[in-house]
Amino acid sequence: MTYVKALRCRECGREYPQGPTHVCEFCFGPLEVAYDYQAIQRDISREAIAAGPGSIWRYQALLPVQRASQADLGAGWTPLIKANNLARALGLRELYLKNDCVNPTYSFKDRVVAVATAKALEFGFDTLACASTGNLAAAVSAQAAKAGLRAYVFIPADLEQGKIVGAAVYGATLVSVQGNYDQANRLASEVADRYGWAFVNINLRPYYAEGSKTLAFEVAEQLGWRVPDHVVVPIASGSLFTKIWKGWNELAEVGLLDGQRPRMTGAQAAGCSPVAAAFATGSWDIRPVKPWSIAKSLAIGNPADGHYALKVARESGGYIEMVQEQEIAQGVALLARTEGLFAETAAGVTVAALQQLATRGKIGCDEVTVAYITGNGLKTQEAIAEALAPALVVSPTLTSFEQALARQIPPSDRSREAGAKTHTRRESFQK
């Protein structure tokens, strides 16, 4: 059974029966799933959750579908890593990383698509579709393959090679749109209006977005049913950020937590920072931008949930940080070199934002902080490849190796070899 009462408009509160629909007919506000929390509270417990599957479905009571579909890929229940090395580098005491790089298609999007697919099958659709900056494309394609659905994914033409291959391999029809993500998404919206397809981020959006709440649920459970003091989340459309917030609130609502909430901080890059810009000026209006960021998975110039993201940051005492483009590759490298975790450019933005927060005293050094690492680094190699050319190029002889080594490190520094090497590598990112 599910505990869903209805779809409810976030703006005017009008209710609608469950269906493949996402917009309030009256005010065009987004529809959100409304639950019977009293009934959930009666039936849910920490013990029952602990006995559940090692996937997002351990929290089924708080999701809008009855159960995982037969074709579920097993997204979720990813590691929460205590990041002591990165914490030390940033001057923080207790830092954790939620590593969503290890999902079935290597990003957090597997969570939302698992919910959307189960719902699409329930509604009887035969075609799954989306507009995507890359990660969603892979998640939809893979899930459609497993479920035996046709798939169409609309992507901006300039996407990273890893993301194009990572979606095409599953057999989906890729629609490469000559334009940016916002244009691809607008086209997808028109297509959704004409064809009877399940667009996960359009007509299935209310259900799809609920999947992101599991990133709050898991962190709370993994911390021993505790809420962190501060969380840092990358922002594209703002949906992930606002749904993580909804997650903490629901855990309190159904009695699994005592009602504490973390400070919620969002991270954007200079090349696409409409939400950070509004936050900085104290405005409630998001002015859309034309993105040029190398963090393409965050390059949404017209963020649908930007307004709500501002609300969450302000209400929770957090921030929306903007980091410089050249800090993104540095962030990716810092994460890899301190924690052995190679994540995509969105994580570079997140780590750079963490660093900025720590430097500016916006994170207290005693705050228990969680940063969400949402996608795998192998997807966006272009963004950092240039700065990572091999340090030594040699012929296959010991003499050649030693000559190259001598050129790289002055003799007086040889004893400090390892440290010097790290130092040199890091400097190559300061360009």
Place this chain on the structure above:
Amino acid sequence: MSSIVRIPTPLRKLTSGAREISVNSETVGACIAQLEARFPGLGERLCDERGELRRFINVYVNGEDVRFLAGLATPLCPGDEVYIVPAMAGG
């Protein structure tokens, strides 16, 4: 020759199901006023009390968001295509 306005599903109840409406208007704002005159109630779905486009409404002229053009004052030429699109989640 007139401009074409594409009507999204949630608004078609007000246009008796019509997907496309021809208008003769010189600006986006005048176009919305003309739609309101022909289909009473449509205007308030698109604009708030101050006459501004609602937060969740995106209006495009030939594929470009009017917020990158001149907003409601964006001029329309014969043959232009106007799209009305509700905001969408990202991916």
